[in-house]
Amino acid sequence: SKYAYVRNFELPDPLLPGTFLIFRLDGHSFHRFSTEHQFTKPNDVQALMLMDHAARDVMEEYKDIVLAFGESDEYSFLLRKSTSLYNRRESKICSTLTSYFTSCYVFHWREYFPDVPLLYPPSFDGRIVVYPSSREIRDYFSWRQADTHINNLYNTIFWALVQQGGKTTTDAHAALRGTVSSQKHEMLFKSFGVNYNEIDARFRKGSILVRDIEDEPTPPELPEPTPASSTAGNQSHSEPTSAAETSQKSLKQKKNKAQTKAKTKINLLHCDIIKDEFWDARPHLLE
Amino acid sequence: SKYAYVRNFELPDPLLPGTFLIFRLDGHSFHRFSTEHQFTKPNDVQALMLMDHAARDVMEEYKDIVLAFGESDEYSFLLRKSTSLYNRRESKICSTLTSYFTSCYVFHWREYFPDVPLLYPPSFDGRIVVYPSSREIRDYFSWRQADTHINNLYNTIFWALVQQGGKTTTDAHAALRGTVSSQKHEMLFKSFGVNYNEIDARFRKGSILVRDIEDEPTPPELPEPTPASSTAGNQSHSEPTSAAETSQKSLKQKKNKAQTKAKTKINLLHCDIIKDEFWDARPHLLE
Amino acid sequence: SKYAYVRNFELPDPLLPGTFLIFRLDGHSFHRFSTEHQFTKPNDVQALMLMDHAARDVMEEYKDIVLAFGESDEYSFLLRKSTSLYNRRESKICSTLTSYFTSCYVFHWREYFPDVPLLYPPSFDGRIVVYPSSREIRDYFSWRQADTHINNLYNTIFWALVQQGGKTTTDAHAALRGTVSSQKHEMLFKSFGVNYNEIDARFRKGSILVRDIEDEPTPPELPEPTPASSTAGNQSHSEPTSAAETSQKSLKQKKNKAQTKAKTKINLLHCDIIKDEFWDARPHLLE
Amino acid sequence: SKYAYVRNFELPDPLLPGTFLIFRLDGHSFHRFSTEHQFTKPNDVQALMLMDHAARDVMEEYKDIVLAFGESDEYSFLLRKSTSLYNRRESKICSTLTSYFTSCYVFHWREYFPDVPLLYPPSFDGRIVVYPSSREIRDYFSWRQADTHINNLYNTIFWALVQQGGKTTTDAHAALRGTVSSQKHEMLFKSFGVNYNEIDARFRKGSILVRDIEDEPTPPELPEPTPASSTAGNQSHSEPTSAAETSQKSLKQKKNKAQTKAKTKINLLHCDIIKDEFWDARPHLLE
Ligand SMILES: Nc1nc2c(ncn2[C@H]2C[C@H](O)[C@@H](COP(=O)(O)OP(=O)(O)OP(=O)(O)O)O2)c(=O)[nH]1
Ligand SMILES: Nc1nc2c(ncn2[C@H]2C[C@H](O)[C@@H](COP(=O)(O)OP(=O)(O)OP(=O)(O)O)O2)c(=O)[nH]1
Ligand SMILES: Nc1nc2c(ncn2[C@H]2C[C@H](O)[C@@H](COP(=O)(O)OP(=O)(O)OP(=O)(O)O)O2)c(=O)[nH]1
Ligand SMILES: Nc1nc2c(ncn2[C@H]2C[C@H](O)[C@@H](COP(=O)(O)OP(=O)(O)OP(=O)(O)O)O2)c(=O)[nH]1
Ligand SMILES: O=P(O)(O)OP(=O)(O)OP(=O)(O)O
Ligand SMILES: O=P(O)(O)OP(=O)(O)OP(=O)(O)O
Ligand SMILES: O=P(O)(O)OP(=O)(O)OP(=O)(O)O
Ligand SMILES: O=P(O)(O)OP(=O)(O)OP(=O)(O)O
Ligand SMILES: [Mg+2]
Ligand SMILES: [Mg+2]
Ligand SMILES: [Mg+2]
Ligand SMILES: [Mg+2]
Ligand SMILES: [Mg+2]
Ligand SMILES: [Mg+2]
Ligand SMILES: [Mg+2]
Ligand SMILES: [Mg+2]
Ligand SMILES: [Mg+2]
Ligand SMILES: [Mg+2]
Ligand SMILES: [Mg+2]
Ligand SMILES: [Mg+2]
Incomplete structure (x- = not known):
């Protein structure tokens, strides 16, 4: 029709070939969402398992995703550098993956929160970041896992002070101001008898979903x-x-x-991904 | 941390200021989705009403959307040219709106399909298109509504030939090849007694959601x-x-x-948006 | 050849259709260049005429440029919003126009500076800015001409204080600190008998190159x-x-x-382009 | 001023960090330019040396360029992947390098063509291509040098047929249609006694400008x-x-x-850059 010229305003948005793509999404206003749906503090294992489930669904659907890492209300996905998903069109990839994750999150909600009806539809933002080399991919995942560790250590002792120690949140923040990692471990142990390293690895390390190659051909x-x-x-x-x-x-x-089509399987882990071991065992992730 | 440098790879993506933004989303593989969920052919009024519901939710949440148009598995949204939503960051706007629409679609599914459980999580792709002037916005909506008309006229007679006329789909396509609009109207009337113009306006015109200014101050x-x-x-x-x-x-x-803060209300219409009348009555849409 | 795949890394860079394009270039390190080539202070009429010459050459070559404005070491060019120059490819337009201007500047140097040999090759940076409407184009040129006025008024009185008043540059700056426009006019008149409005319009208003339509068909x-x-x-x-x-x-x-192919002619003016008169006489510039 | 808002339309254009940048320029309409300035066919050594001179000037000025390759009316430059030249702003880098090269070309013209006055100002287009890894950089330069070889072999025999063989250009093209490399070598030797491998290496291999590290600290x-x-x-x-x-x-x-600040020197070579030897001797180029 004579109106079809408006299509010419859709500009191409291909991502650079030969680069690793990270797709990260993050819950929109999950401060409010977690409060209204009474998530356990500081970590709600059901909420985290729901995130893991949605992320796994995304990986089942999009085979070029080889690795994912989740913590709190966010998840990062690594697409192989050779991916030609949607011809590497940025908006198409970013919007579709965000949409599918969101859909899975709502779809599976009842399985994880049978007694908490969804009060309103949750949403997520998504973005693609392009990385030229495996060095930056390693550092990207280290960045997220280090963030998980720092936040979780702080939140664990903070909520212990509030929930068990009877402190106000203001006092709890004040008590933690300026403390370093080792002091937080000590406070946790001395005041609450909690050995940080014995806390659920899901909380300490986040969730790793990795597409592993099965042994048998x-x-x-x-x-x-x-x-x-x-x-x-x-x-x-x-x-x-x-x-x-x-x-x-x-x-x-x-x-x-x-x-050669290798059988692959998506495994959920809560292990260290900062050190070399995880990566050395899976050279295909960074190929 | 020493890994935080990876953030520098997130490049800015601001959309040009002073331009109209159209956000369009479209169901991913809805050919399959509509089949598996037994949507009525050619138009499933429940499916379309669910789309309208999700679109209205998006407009309730994002006040800078002044107009939306839906047909089939797609919806287009117009953001005012002065919008500073998410600082006009393309990925942020595009992913978040796509996510929220998807979430609303799944969230409200049961209200529209009480007897059809969702078999798997549906998803949508989204994109932003930038338009410099009101002329192109008018033409954009004309493009979508003309598309609705052409598709619906074709599909209506096509499915009449198949469902009522007992033709195979191949034969039905063959019967329609080369026919112009007036011939299709005639076939529909002569063979099936259907006056096309009396068909549900939702099917013929699509759905218009418009943020109207209420009269009383x-x-x-x-x-x-x-x-x-x-x-x-x-x-x-x-x-x-x-x-x-x-x-x-x-x-x-x-x-x-x-x-002056005017009260606004989102109205659902199924009227012509190609001619001037709709727009002349709502000069604020293109300001 | 097997190496040709590297071409796929050249990403498309089309500029939004239906928008005005401003191409602005600016002399690279012209502080040094003007000093080493002993430009007259504050304004070197030969240097400015050379800039005008190069800009006119650019307009002769690129017919979609309808207007240009120059001051100091910079020049801005307006391309009609319907231009399809190089398919609106950003790098191609920007680099080629910058290159051609630079080439003309060096090519014509001797005509304007017969006694000053070029000591080294001068260069310019270039950029394209996209504007959706005529309002912004008017404001763009107002921005540049207001800048010309402010800089020139300041520089005129500053160099009068130094060259005729015998002040050091530090003292001249100090004398001007905090003065408003009217005070500068007064200082110039009282101390040096100069009526600012009688100064060469080229210095006060900058250079306007406009593609005018000739009367006779x-x-x-x-x-x-x-x-x-x-x-x-x-x-x-x-x-x-x-x-x-x-x-x-x-x-x-x-x-x-x-x-209808109208004969056009490029005219050089040093008039006001902030008020409506200039534009009202040339409606084709903003069409 | 109230007009300064127009600056907000200048959008950021940073190039991805951690990637190699190739800047390539190419003469604008050099078919005509070479004809009008009577360049020797198929290769004009003076014209090529002028290109090399301008390219060397660019490398002297921009220290982050470590390698350049020239042939015909084009030159490619490699910027180190860690470069922060102009904060990696695409337009700024691309326009400035194109401008400076152009300026040097015109500036030095008389040194290479003392008897051929420049008839009009030549210009070049420029572009930046981003490459994630050293593999693509190697292949990029192989692509350009293979192109040099193919073009030069063809042009050499073509112009021999025309200039010495008295053929029309149409006949010469016809004579070469379908011939492979070895046949061209043979024709050249049998008909004109020319051993292709003894032709000036500048023509066969193109020009390599490399920033070498000097031995003595x-x-x-x-x-x-x-x-x-x-x-x-x-x-x-x-x-x-x-x-x-x-x-x-x-x-x-x-x-x-x-x-450690190593002394570097820009060397001009006409050697093979497809095989490993050149690169193995200069590991710093791809770091
Ligand atoms: N109680 C509880 N809250 C959680 C859990 N996981 C995430 N949250 C909450 C805590 C934070 O307020 C929020 C995540 O922080 P963000 O920085 O993403 O903030 P938020 O989503 O509110 O804003 P945003 O839209 O992302 O800018 O989600 C959990 O397991 N339990
Ligand atoms: N039966 C039925 N089908 C519908 C209705 N609305 C949409 N559909 C189906 C018909 C089309 O096959 C499909 C929409 O066409 P598209 O061009 O968007 O194709 P699809 O979504 O399959 O692929 P895509 O992922 O968008 O490229 O959705 C409806 O009301 N009833
Ligand atoms: N004496 C004299 N100097 C001039 C004239 N026109 C321009 N200039 C000089 C004055 C300024 O130092 C310089 C233009 O200012 P810019 O802000 O463009 O600075 P510059 O080119 O040095 O640095 P840039 O590379 O543009 O960031 O050129 C003139 O007519 N006479
Ligand atoms: N006679 C002669 N011509 C040369 C020499 N080097 C380059 N040329 C000419 C031959 C080609 O016609 C032209 C380069 O080919 P291009 O593909 O770059 O075409 P041209 O510059 O005409 O068009 P363009 O603006 O780049 O699309 O320059 C030379 O050494 N001798
Ligand atoms: O943690 P992020 O990346 O979401 O960082 P942010 O501070 O929330 O910023 P953004 O507006 O990019 O989501
Ligand atoms: O109707 P559209 O815009 O979705 O067109 P398409 O042919 O589906 O193409 P795309 O790959 O851009 O969705
Ligand atoms: O006057 P401009 O636009 O050149 O402004 P600038 O401060 O020189 O900045 P830029 O680095 O964009 O040339
Ligand atoms: O050889 P190039 O890259 O200049 O290729 P081209 O065919 O001239 O195309 P372009 O329009 O990109 O200069
Ligand atoms: Mg965020
Ligand atoms: Mg969040
Ligand atoms: Mg978060
Ligand atoms: Mg589509
Ligand atoms: Mg669809
Ligand atoms: Mg569709
Ligand atoms: Mg500048
Ligand atoms: Mg300057
Ligand atoms: Mg300047
Ligand atoms: Mg070219
Ligand atoms: Mg060329
Ligand atoms: Mg060429």
Whole structure:
């Protein structure tokens, strides 16, 4: 129609090829949301498990996500640097992943909060950050896990002072002002008999969802264990740029399927991801 | 921490000031979603009303949206050109609005489909398009409504041929190939006794949600009818860029409140938005 | 070749359609350049005329530039909002215009400074700013001309104090601190007998280069007065996006040529461009 | 002034940190320029040396450029991945480098073409391409050098057929259609007695300008050999983002100066840069 020219105002937004993409989302006004839905303080294990569930759903749907890290009301996802998801269009990737995570969060709410009805629809913001090398990806995840540690240590002793110590929140903040890590550990132990390192690792380390390669090779004669619908879904997410690429790609995919298509499994961990061990065991994450 | 440098890779993405913003979202793979949830063909009034509900929720939450138009699995929203929502950051606006709409869609599902449980979490993609002038905004909405008309006329006669006429879908497509608008009207009337213009306006015109200014001025002595929480929410969405701007703005806001703060109401219409009448009656939409 | 994939890293950078483009350039380190080439203080008429010459050359070459404003070591150019110069690719437009201006500046140097050899190659930075409406364009040029006025008034009295008044530069700054416009006019008149308004308009108002439409219509039977080479050059700058557009465009161009192609002329003025008069006489500038 | 708000329309354009930047420029309409200035065909050694001179000037001025490659009317420059030139602002870098190169080209014209006056001002377009890793940088330069080889082999035999063989250009093209590399070598040798590998390496390999580290360490007691003005110029190009960074940086710079500041020298080569040897000898280029 004569109005279709308005489409020309949609500008292209491709992300730089050959780079790692981090997609991070964060709950919108979850200070209020956690209060109104009476989340346990400082950590609500059900709320965190719901986040983990939604994140896992996202990874099941988007196979180019190889790793995710969650804490509090946020989750970060790493897309392989070779991903061609939605032709690497920024808005498309960012909006769709945010939407799907949100949808899963609401969809699964009742499984984690059977007795707390959702009072209003929660939402999340999302963003894509582009990183050129594996060094920055390592540091990105270290940044988030270090943040988890700092926040959790503070919040744990803070709420102990308030809930068990009977302090006002103002007094609790005052008591913690200027204390270093070791002093917080000590306060926690001396005043409340709590050994910080024995607290639930989910709270101390956050949640790691990692797409691990299964050991046993896929026997070529057996049908693929992934259901047809999900394979179809996956393919629809990666749009090749040209017919030439398409055919080249399908050939490669067929070849891969026949020979090497490794079975993968998404594992949930609450381990250290700052040190080398986690990464050394999974070189494919940064390839 | 020594890892915080990774934040520097988050690049600014401000949208050009002084321009109209259109935010459009569209259901992801709703061909499959509508099939699996047995949407009535060609139009499922419950599905469309759910879309309208979610869109209205978005407008209630984001006061800078003055108009929205919905059809099929998509909705477009117009943000005033002076909006400073999230400092006009593209990803923040786009991801948050997409997320909130999605959340509302899932949240209200049961009200519209009490007997159809959600089989899996639906999702939407979102995008922002920037338009410099009111001419393009008029044409944008004309583009979407003309699209609604063309699709609906086609789909109406197509499904009549299939459902009532007993044709296969292949035959129905063949029967329609090359027909112009007037011929389709005629086929519909002659073969099925249906006067196209008497079909539900929601299907023919799509859904218009417009923030209209209420006639009666707000009596200054009465408290604002908007609940405090929602006002707070609204303010938190517009972040002023500087302290200077802030104070200037608060002054202006106070002044506005006292004198002129017009009461607005979101109305749902299914009328023509291509001709001038709709717009002439609402000059504030394009200011 | 197998290396050609590196081209895929060149990302598209189209500027929003339907918007006015301002291209501004500014001399790189012209504080040093003006000193080393002994520019007259505060204004060197030869240096300014060289800037005007280079700017006029740019306008002769790029027909979509309808207006330019110069002061000091900078020049701003307005491109019509319908321009399709280099398909509105930002880097291409910005780098090419900066390059051509620079080239003209060096090329014509000897005509303006026959006795001052260029000691080293001067350079300029360039940038494109996108404006949605004519209001901002008016304000943009007002911003530059107001800047010219403020700087020139200050510099005129400052250098009078130093050169004729025998003050040190420190003392001259001190003498001017806190003075308002009227006081500066008075100091200039009382101490040096200079009526500011009689100073060269080039210094007070800056340089305006405007593409004016000539009155007499082009007689259709005569050949176009523009040389073939320059027409060719111009066409090569606007690349249509598609074959469809091309043919539509050529038709339109032919039609224009036969009927209405107005003769234009680039005029140099040193007049007010803040008030309406200049613009009211030239409605085509903002169309 | 009340007009200054127009500055807010200048949007930020930082390039991704931690990435290699390639700046490439290319002569605007050099088909015409080379014809009108009677460049020798297929290669004009004076024209190429002028390009090399301008490129060297750019590298002298912008110390973060470590490598450049030139052929025909184009030059590519590699900026170190840690560069903070103009805070990595894309337009600023791209326009300024293009401008300076252009200026040097015109400035030095007479040295290379003493008998050919410049008929009109030449210009160049410029662009920045961002690359995440050293692999792509290697491939980028291989891409340009392979292009040089292919073009030069073709042009050499083509112009031999025309100039010495008396063929029309149409016939020459026809004679070459479908020939592979080895056949071209043979034609050149058999028909014209020319051994392609003995042709000037500048034509076969292009021009490489590389910033090499000099062997002897700078004796700390001697003053830096770089002239003060150029050092100042260099510093002014890198703008630190914050005060904190500044002080950290100056400390580091001082430390570097005292201890390790290596003397560098820009060398012009016409060697292979596709194989490893060139790069293995200069690991600093890709750091
Ligand atoms: N009680 C409780 N609160 C939580 C839990 N996880 C997150 N929250 C709350 C605590 C924080 O107020 C909030 C997360 O902080 P944010 O910085 O993301 O703030 P918020 O979401 O309010 O604002 P935003 O829209 O992200 O700027 O969510 C939890 O497990 N238990
Ligand atoms: N039966 C039925 N289907 C509907 C209704 N509204 C939308 N749909 C379906 C019809 C189309 O297949 C689909 C919308 O078309 P789209 O072009 O958005 O395709 P789809 O969402 O499948 O793919 P996409 O992910 O947007 O590229 O949704 C409805 O009211 N009734
Ligand atoms: N004496 C003299 N100096 C002039 C004239 N026009 C411009 N200049 C000098 C005065 C200023 O120092 C300089 C222009 O100011 P800018 O703010 O552009 O500074 P500059 O070019 O040094 O630095 P930049 O690279 O633009 O950041 O050029 C003139 O007509 N006479
Ligand atoms: N005779 C001669 N011509 C040369 C030499 N170096 C470059 N040229 C000419 C040959 C080509 O026509 C032209 C470079 O090709 P380009 O693809 O850059 O085309 P051109 O600059 O005409 O158009 P453009 O504005 O870059 O799209 O410059 C030379 O050494 N001798
Ligand atoms: O923790 P983040 O990244 O969400 O940081 P923020 O301070 O909330 O800022 P933003 O407005 O980018 O969400
Ligand atoms: O109707 P749209 O804008 O969604 O058009 P599309 O053909 O679906 O394309 P896109 O990949 O931009 O959603
Ligand atoms: O006057 P401008 O726009 O050049 O302003 P500036 O302060 O020189 O800043 P920039 O680094 O953008 O040239
Ligand atoms: O060789 P390039 O990169 O200049 O390629 P081009 O075909 O001239 O295209 P462009 O319009 O990007 O200069
Ligand atoms: Mg945030
Ligand atoms: Mg949050
Ligand atoms: Mg958070
Ligand atoms: Mg779509
Ligand atoms: Mg859809
Ligand atoms: Mg749709
Ligand atoms: Mg500047
Ligand atoms: Mg300057
Ligand atoms: Mg200046
Ligand atoms: Mg080119
Ligand atoms: Mg060229
Ligand atoms: Mg070229």
